[in-house]
Structure formats: C-alpha cells, structure tokens
Amino acid sequence: MKKTLRTVVTAAMFAAANLSALPANADEGFEALDLRNNVEREVYSEFYGAYGMPPTENVTTTAADFEQTFTTMTTTVRPQPVYGPPPTTSEQLDTTTSTSQQIETTTTTSQELEELFTTTTAEPVPQPAYGPPIVLCFGDVNVDGDVDSFDVLAVRKMLLNNEIDYRKLRYEPYYGDMNGDGKLGISDLILIQKLVLGKVTQRELQNEFGISYNMNVEIEGIAQPPADPDDPNVAKPIDEYDPGKDIVVTLYGIRPTDDITKDMLDPNGQEK
C-alpha cells in the first residue's frame, strides 16, 4: 500500500499526541507522600533532598524501623595488585580478609540519630556525607530512581514554564545541573538528553564537570518566541478546524481525491 503525505501526517499526529501525553505521565509518576505521623513528617522534611529518593510507599514507622532504615553498610572490594604486596591501610585492621580479595565492612547501628548517620567508608571519594552517593541521582530530576526521558521532559517543563511549581511535582532541579554552574539551563537539558541517549556516561560527565551539589540552583527560563501564524509547522488553534474541508468518504463512495477539495473551494477558501 502506498504511504502518502496524508498517512504520514496521520502517523505524526498520533506520535505528537503520545509525546504530549508523556509529561502528564511524568507528573503522575510520583504522588505526594501521605506522611501519617509527626516523626515521619519531621524526618522527611529535614532529610528529604539530602538523602536522595524518598520512600515510595507509606509505612508506619517504629523505632525498630528507624534502626533498620538508618543502618548503613558500606562495602568496598579492592582488587589485589598483580605485583607486590597487598596495600595496607588502617581500616584493614578491622576487616575480614580473604585470600583473593580484601573486604572492608563497617556497620553502624543506631542508638541516637547522630550515631545513625555516622558512616565510615574505606576510601575518600567525593560523595555527600549522608545518603546514597550523588552519582545515583545525577540527572534524576524527577527523583524516581532512573535517569530517563521523563527527566528530560521534567527539565524541559521547568525551563519552558517559569510559573511551574516544581516542588509540588517533586522535581529537584539541582540534580539536573549537569555542568555544575549553579544554573539549570538549556546546556543541562542537552547533557541530560545525551545521558539518556547513552552518548555519554555519568562518569564521563562527572570527570568533565565535577560533582556539584547546589541546593539553590537557579532555573534559567527560556523565553518562547511568538508563534508565526504563517508557519505551517506551528499547530493551529483548535478553533481553526473547518468541518467543511473534511473529506467524508461515504459508505459506498470512493475516496475523492485531494483535487476535489480544491474544486470545492475557490482561491479565497470559500465554499463554492
């Protein structure tokens, strides 16, 4: 069967409709948490953002839960050098050592909150003191645990609409500051797109721009130029739909050709 301009436009119309539906899905992907008691609210308001992703389902928190939740275990596996003796560090004194590799484990359990968030890592890496490593959140603007097209849409949304209440949508613009300049702008959008498309890795971006963690990132809105009414690529307002120009194919009928449409209309677009 022949594909024509009409069929291509039809397919594009469906594709555009599906694409425009994505931001709505992105919004719906993260519902507001139902925090049921003061302890949860206090913990959430104080540590959300610093500790990465909030819980995805509601729980009734008990002291035992706290202990379990804030028990942090960090395990580092270090490969042995091919030549020479294995490296000796101070942490090794408290670790379990096997013949093939060296494992360092530090476990912290809580009695009080200060102790809960004390984590010992085996090597100094530029990570936040608490919570998951920032590398996991790099680009995860909608904080759903993945860096994907929804994050691209979230950034686009923030850039295009200055009025947007991104806090309400649980967007975290500082995870979108890919180049670490303290601003969320079009360059960050491009970098996130590259990341989603697999053209760069998180590690490459971090090597290039370093790791930033600026809670007060500034959003650089994009001013949209006024639509050119003569541009055929600009979607026309829905009021401009003209039923009279629809070609209705009757049950028995044969599809009138597009030339028939021209016949029906004079040069001024008026029906004859």
Place this chain on the structure above:
Amino acid sequence: MLNVDMKRSHLEQMREYRKRLMVKPQLRNLFLELTLRCNERCMHCGSHCGEVFSEELTVEQYRTFLQQVKEDMGTGGKMLDITGGEPLLRKEFFDIMGAAHELGFSWGMTSNATLIDDSVAKDLKKVGIGTISVSIDGLEQTHDEFRRTPGGYKKAMEGIESLLRCGGLEHVQVTTVVTHKNIGELDELFRIFNDMDIDSWRVINMEPMGRAKEHPELILTPDDYRTMFEFIRNKRMQGEPVSYGCSHYLGMEYEREVRDWYYLCTAGLYTASICANGDIIACLDIERRPEFIQGNVLRDRFSEVWNNKFSIFRRDLSDDNEVCSKCDQKDFCHGDAYHSWDFDNNRPQVCFKDILF
C-alpha cells in the same frame, strides 16, 4: 489517543456545521445505481442485488439528467459514484460514463472487479475513471464463500492487478466488510494488501441491512468491534492508509482516529442517489421505503428536488427516540447513520454506546 478536548471542540464545530448544512446542503456525492443485477450473491448485500429484474435508465436518459445537473449545479466539487449491483454488467456502461466524462464530471466506482481485465481497465481509463473501490471480503476461501462465487477472489485480485498495471487511476482502494467470521483474517489480509500497490484499504463492518439480516451470525460482537477499531487505529499510527468508512459515531475514543474525518452522516446533506429506475433518494444504503423517494429524474428536475425536498433527511433521528434524545452523545451522533436506523421501531440498529464509549 488524540487529545480529547481537541476532538470535543471539533465535534462541536461539526455539530454547528451540520446545522448549517441542513439549511444549505451541498451536493458532493451523487450516486448512480446503474443496475441491480450482479454476478455475485454476497451474504451482506445491502440491496438484495443478484439475478433480479432491473428497471434501468437508458444512456440518453442519463445524459439528459447529467446535463441538467451540470446546468443547474455545475460539476465542480461533485463526484459521481457509480455502483450497482455490479455496474460493469451494464452493456452500455462505457457509453454512460463516456457521456459523464464529456460533461466534465469526476467519477469513481465500486466493483467486485471480477469483470476487469487489461482491456476493460484500459477502457475505464479512456472514459475518465478517477477512483475505484474493489471488494475483497477475506482470504480466498472466505471471500468466495461469503460472496458465494467460486473463483471470485482470484478474479478480483487479477482485476485489481489489471487496474494497477494499466494505471491512470488516481486512487485504487480495497474495501473489506468485516464479519464475525473473517475478523481473524485481518492481519493476513493486511500482509497481502501491503504487498500490492493499492492506495488504501477501507475496513468496514457488516451492517444489519438487506440480505445481511438473514445472517445474524456474521454480525460483529462487541469484542469484534473493539478488535476491528484497534486494528485500524494501530495501522494508522504506523502511517498505513487504512481507514474505517463513514458509518456510525464512534465516541471520543475512536472518532478521528480510525478515519480522517469526524462522523457525519452525509445522506441528504452531501449525498444524493439515483436508483436504477431513476428514483431520487438520499443514500442507496437507506432502507428503500416509499416515503424516502424524493422524486424521479424522468419527471423531476434534480436540482429542484435537492433544494426543496429531502427534509426527511435533514433532521436529527435522535429526536424520534426517547433513549437517543436523552443520550449525552446525541449532539455528536444525532441518532447515528440513516442507513442503520430501524424506521419501524424508531431506534438505531447499530449504536456503539456501551461498546466503544
């Protein structure tokens, strides 16, 4: 799914446009039923065609009629839709269409294509055929059983190939009537048609009219309908030239998604038909009842009939039925298609409410 707000807005505009059409109709499709005779005996035939007596207009009567239409209404923006029966059974077929072509009418036809070979295809081209729609109602065995014509599928496919080979047509379409029996063959049919150089594939459901009423087992079930519309929509999303026909309001889910326009029953608004005997009616698929005959071309001037009669078709059928008049979709469906309205009981025989919406 396309934007529902947009669709609702368009449908509201269509409603207003339809009101204007009722006051000032615009003839776009003029159907000519050249004969009631047919060389097939399809189970779904809406007009009981076959080996029947057919009172037919002569070539000169057609010429006179078309001349009058041209003088009174012009030929621009109008399409002659030639149908039957099988129109090619008329031995004067090429004389009639030659006359229409000389007068400047665009025309297309519906055919089972069993009588088309290279020679006929060339003759059709000479008399100015623009478009053709050929019926293929299933895979070979299904098609032949359904149309009760052994070898019909093979002949029809050869006819289509002749049309494509000779060229000159602006649009070659295949139409498939979907039934409960052949709905499982849609994928395979698509594969076959997709390998052909046709322009489009029209997929329509079997309507409960004419001879089809004798075969209720072939009418689609609610699940069948949903399957068919999903099939069409999916193909269109892939950019394939597959379309549903003009029948029936489909609700917000499928309106505009399975065809290029919003629902509008064009009977009496865009469409008029001349029966084989010259009777003037709105749509050939509407039940043939005396009260629907608006005139006859042998004694009436068509333009006067079109302008001054047809009031029975220029109104909302939903006003005649209590359920329809209270339906929240009546502003868009208006009681649905005229051809599927049960005029004895004043109710629609096909309504997709609670099936599609």
